[in-house]
Amino acid sequence: xxxxxxxxxxxxxxxxxxxxxxxxxxxxxxxxxxxxxxxxxxxxxxxxxxxxxxxxxxxxxxxxxxxxxxxxxxxxxxxxxxxxxxxxxxxxxxxxxxxxxxxxxxxxxxx
Amino acid sequence: xxxxxxxxxxxxxxxxxxxxxxxxxxxxxxxxxxxxxxxxxxxxxxxxxxxxxxxxxxxxxxxxxxxxxxxxxxxxxxxxxxxxxxxxxxxxxxxxxxxxxxxxxxxxxxxxx
Numbered sequence: 001x002x003x004x005x006x007x008x009x010x011x012x013x014x015x016x017x018x019x020x021x022x023x024x025x026x027x028x029x030x031x032x033x034x035x036x037x038x039x040x041x042x043x044x045x046x047x048x049x050x051x052x053x054x055x056x057x058x059x060x061x062x063x064x065x066x067x068x069x070x071x072x073x074x075x076x077x078x079x080x081x082x083x084x085x086x087x088x089x090x091x092x093x094x095x096x097x098x099x100x101x102x103x104x105x106x107x108x109x110x111x
Numbered sequence: 112x113x114x115x116x117x118x119x120x121x122x123x124x125x126x127x128x129x130x131x132x133x134x135x136x137x138x139x140x141x142x143x144x145x146x147x148x149x150x151x152x153x154x155x156x157x158x159x160x161x162x163x164x165x166x167x168x169x170x171x172x173x174x175x176x177x178x179x180x181x182x183x184x185x186x187x188x189x190x191x192x193x194x195x196x197x198x199x200x201x202x203x204x205x206x207x208x209x210x211x212x213x214x215x216x217x218x219x220x221x222x223x224x
Contacts (some may be wrong), residue, residue: 042217076166097209
Protein backbone atom coordinates (compact mmCIF):
# COMPACT_ATOMS: atom_id res chain seq x y z
CA UNK A 1 0.00 0.00 0.00
CA UNK A 2 0.84 3.66 -0.06
CA UNK A 3 3.39 5.08 2.39
CA UNK A 4 3.71 8.83 2.97
CA UNK A 5 6.71 10.35 4.75
CA UNK A 6 6.54 13.95 6.01
CA UNK A 7 9.31 16.28 7.19
CA UNK A 8 10.01 18.08 9.39
CA UNK A 9 7.94 17.00 12.36
CA UNK A 10 8.22 20.47 13.90
CA UNK A 11 9.00 23.81 12.31
CA UNK A 12 9.46 27.16 14.02
CA UNK A 13 9.60 30.39 12.02
CA UNK A 14 9.36 34.10 12.65
CA UNK A 15 6.32 35.98 11.45
CA UNK A 16 6.83 37.05 7.85
CA UNK A 17 9.22 34.21 7.01
CA UNK A 18 8.41 31.40 4.62
CA UNK A 19 7.73 27.81 5.68
CA UNK A 20 8.22 24.67 3.63
CA UNK A 21 6.95 21.20 4.48
CA UNK A 22 7.98 18.23 2.37
CA UNK A 23 6.38 14.85 1.72
CA UNK A 24 7.32 11.77 -0.25
CA UNK A 25 5.06 8.95 -1.35
CA UNK A 26 5.69 5.42 -2.50
CA UNK A 27 2.86 4.42 -4.86
CA UNK A 28 3.39 5.65 -8.41
CA UNK A 29 -0.35 5.17 -9.04
CA UNK A 30 -1.26 7.94 -6.59
CA UNK A 31 -2.64 10.98 -8.40
CA UNK A 32 -4.20 13.21 -5.73
CA UNK A 33 -2.23 15.05 -3.03
CA UNK A 34 -4.13 17.18 -0.49
CA UNK A 35 -2.85 19.20 2.44
CA UNK A 36 -4.80 19.61 5.67
CA UNK A 37 -4.45 22.11 8.50
CA UNK A 38 -5.48 21.10 12.00
CA UNK A 39 -5.92 23.79 14.62
CA UNK A 40 -6.05 22.96 18.29
CA UNK A 41 -9.26 21.18 19.25
CA UNK A 42 -10.51 20.91 15.69
CA UNK A 43 -10.59 18.36 12.93
CA UNK A 44 -8.25 18.68 9.93
CA UNK A 45 -9.40 21.08 7.24
CA UNK A 46 -8.44 20.89 3.58
CA UNK A 47 -6.38 23.94 2.59
CA UNK A 48 -5.06 23.04 -0.86
CA UNK A 49 -4.73 20.03 -3.11
CA UNK A 50 -3.01 19.11 -6.35
CA UNK A 51 -3.56 16.42 -8.96
CA UNK A 52 -0.85 14.62 -10.86
CA UNK A 53 -1.44 16.45 -14.12
CA UNK A 54 -0.36 19.73 -12.51
CA UNK A 55 3.11 20.67 -11.25
CA UNK A 56 2.21 23.64 -9.07
CA UNK A 57 -0.86 25.26 -7.60
CA UNK A 58 -1.20 28.51 -5.66
CA UNK A 59 -3.86 30.01 -3.44
CA UNK A 60 -2.87 33.37 -2.01
CA UNK A 61 -0.02 32.74 0.46
CA UNK A 62 0.06 28.98 0.08
CA UNK A 63 1.34 26.89 -2.79
CA UNK A 64 1.93 23.23 -3.44
CA UNK A 65 4.47 21.74 -5.83
CA UNK A 66 4.56 18.18 -7.15
CA UNK A 67 7.43 16.22 -8.66
CA UNK A 68 5.96 12.93 -9.89
CA UNK A 69 9.28 11.57 -11.09
CA UNK A 70 10.81 11.93 -7.65
CA UNK A 71 7.51 11.15 -5.89
CA UNK A 72 7.59 14.16 -3.65
CA UNK A 73 5.40 17.17 -3.05
CA UNK A 74 5.78 20.24 -0.87
CA UNK A 75 3.69 22.88 0.85
CA UNK A 76 4.99 26.45 0.75
CA UNK A 77 3.58 29.16 3.01
CA UNK A 78 4.85 32.70 2.40
CA UNK A 79 4.60 35.71 4.72
CA UNK A 80 3.66 33.51 7.64
CA UNK A 81 1.34 34.85 10.32
CA UNK A 82 0.68 33.67 13.89
CA UNK A 83 -2.68 32.24 12.79
CA UNK A 84 -0.79 29.86 10.48
CA UNK A 85 0.38 28.03 13.63
CA UNK A 86 -1.17 24.56 13.46
CA UNK A 87 -0.42 20.96 12.58
CA UNK A 88 -0.22 20.33 8.84
CA UNK A 89 -0.77 16.93 7.22
CA UNK A 90 0.04 15.86 3.70
CA UNK A 91 -1.75 12.91 2.11
CA UNK A 92 -1.85 10.81 -1.03
CA UNK A 93 -4.74 8.80 -2.41
CA UNK A 94 -4.55 5.03 -2.15
CA UNK A 95 -7.09 2.50 -3.28
CA UNK A 96 -10.79 3.29 -3.39
CA UNK A 97 -11.23 6.93 -2.39
CA UNK A 98 -9.00 6.57 0.65
CA UNK A 99 -6.15 8.80 1.73
CA UNK A 100 -2.89 7.85 3.42
CA UNK A 101 -1.58 10.63 5.63
CA UNK A 102 1.85 11.71 6.70
CA UNK A 103 2.60 11.96 10.41
CA UNK A 104 2.14 15.70 10.50
CA UNK A 105 4.22 18.87 10.98
CA UNK A 106 3.66 21.21 13.88
CA UNK A 107 4.24 24.74 12.59
CA UNK A 108 4.84 27.49 15.13
CA UNK A 109 4.93 31.09 13.90
CA UNK A 110 6.35 33.50 16.45
CA UNK A 111 5.33 37.17 16.38
CA UNK B 112 -22.56 25.22 6.26
CA UNK B 113 -21.92 21.57 5.49
CA UNK B 114 -20.93 19.47 8.42
CA UNK B 115 -19.64 16.22 9.77
CA UNK B 116 -20.85 15.91 13.33
CA UNK B 117 -19.42 13.54 15.89
CA UNK B 118 -21.79 12.93 18.75
CA UNK B 119 -19.31 13.21 21.62
CA UNK B 120 -16.33 15.47 22.08
CA UNK B 121 -14.93 13.60 25.07
CA UNK B 122 -15.66 10.11 26.35
CA UNK B 123 -14.30 8.15 29.29
CA UNK B 124 -15.01 4.42 29.31
CA UNK B 125 -13.90 1.46 31.35
CA UNK B 126 -11.86 -1.46 30.06
CA UNK B 127 -14.12 -4.12 28.59
CA UNK B 128 -17.04 -1.82 27.87
CA UNK B 129 -18.69 -1.76 24.46
CA UNK B 130 -18.30 1.73 23.02
CA UNK B 131 -20.20 3.40 20.21
CA UNK B 132 -18.87 6.47 18.40
CA UNK B 133 -21.39 8.14 16.13
CA UNK B 134 -20.83 10.29 13.07
CA UNK B 135 -23.40 12.07 10.92
CA UNK B 136 -22.86 14.05 7.71
CA UNK B 137 -25.32 16.31 5.97
CA UNK B 138 -23.63 16.52 2.55
CA UNK B 139 -25.13 13.41 0.92
CA UNK B 140 -21.62 11.95 0.64
CA UNK B 141 -21.22 8.34 -0.44
CA UNK B 142 -17.96 7.69 1.39
CA UNK B 143 -17.38 7.80 5.13
CA UNK B 144 -14.23 7.03 7.09
CA UNK B 145 -12.98 6.47 10.61
CA UNK B 146 -9.39 7.40 11.48
CA UNK B 147 -7.58 7.44 14.77
CA UNK B 148 -5.00 10.10 15.53
CA UNK B 149 -2.10 9.48 17.89
CA UNK B 150 0.93 11.69 18.61
CA UNK B 151 3.81 10.80 16.33
CA UNK B 152 1.71 8.37 14.31
CA UNK B 153 -0.50 10.74 12.37
CA UNK B 154 -3.89 9.61 11.09
CA UNK B 155 -4.45 5.91 10.56
CA UNK B 156 -7.46 4.47 8.73
CA UNK B 157 -9.59 2.07 10.76
CA UNK B 158 -12.59 1.38 8.49
CA UNK B 159 -14.40 3.03 5.65
CA UNK B 160 -17.69 2.68 3.83
CA UNK B 161 -18.59 3.61 0.26
CA UNK B 162 -22.28 2.84 0.47
CA UNK B 163 -25.04 1.94 2.89
CA UNK B 164 -24.37 -1.44 4.55
CA UNK B 165 -20.96 -1.65 2.85
CA UNK B 166 -17.73 -1.59 4.83
CA UNK B 167 -14.05 -2.10 4.15
CA UNK B 168 -11.15 -2.61 6.52
CA UNK B 169 -8.49 0.03 6.70
CA UNK B 170 -4.97 -0.30 8.02
CA UNK B 171 -5.79 -0.95 11.69
CA UNK B 172 -9.23 -2.63 11.97
CA UNK B 173 -8.40 -4.99 14.83
CA UNK B 174 -10.62 -4.45 17.85
CA UNK B 175 -13.11 -2.32 15.92
CA UNK B 176 -16.24 -2.81 13.87
CA UNK B 177 -18.51 -0.38 12.03
CA UNK B 178 -22.12 0.02 11.02
CA UNK B 179 -23.70 2.03 8.24
CA UNK B 180 -27.45 1.55 8.15
CA UNK B 181 -28.20 4.98 6.67
CA UNK B 182 -26.23 7.02 4.17
CA UNK B 183 -25.66 9.91 6.54
CA UNK B 184 -24.59 7.92 9.61
CA UNK B 185 -21.44 5.87 10.22
CA UNK B 186 -20.80 4.30 13.60
CA UNK B 187 -17.55 2.98 15.02
CA UNK B 188 -17.86 0.22 17.61
CA UNK B 189 -15.25 -0.89 20.09
CA UNK B 190 -16.46 -4.34 21.03
CA UNK B 191 -14.44 -4.53 24.25
CA UNK B 192 -12.55 -1.33 24.95
CA UNK B 193 -8.91 -1.58 25.95
CA UNK B 194 -6.47 1.02 27.22
CA UNK B 195 -4.51 0.95 23.95
CA UNK B 196 -7.63 2.28 22.23
CA UNK B 197 -7.30 5.55 24.12
CA UNK B 198 -6.99 8.01 21.24
CA UNK B 199 -8.55 10.80 19.20
CA UNK B 200 -11.06 9.40 16.72
CA UNK B 201 -11.84 11.37 13.57
CA UNK B 202 -14.73 10.77 11.22
CA UNK B 203 -14.62 12.05 7.63
CA UNK B 204 -16.76 11.91 4.52
CA UNK B 205 -16.31 12.52 0.79
CA UNK B 206 -18.22 12.25 -2.47
CA UNK B 207 -18.09 9.05 -4.51
CA UNK B 208 -15.28 7.48 -6.49
CA UNK B 209 -12.79 9.90 -8.03
CA UNK B 210 -13.36 12.75 -5.58
CA UNK B 211 -11.07 12.43 -2.63
CA UNK B 212 -11.53 15.67 -0.71
CA UNK B 213 -12.44 14.81 2.87
CA UNK B 214 -14.54 16.82 5.28
CA UNK B 215 -13.61 15.94 8.84
CA UNK B 216 -15.56 16.11 12.06
CA UNK B 217 -14.08 17.76 15.15
CA UNK B 218 -13.08 14.44 16.69
CA UNK B 219 -13.91 12.39 19.76
CA UNK B 220 -11.24 12.05 22.39
CA UNK B 221 -11.74 8.65 23.98
CA UNK B 222 -10.04 7.65 27.19
CA UNK B 223 -10.25 4.03 28.31
CA UNK B 224 -9.44 3.50 31.98
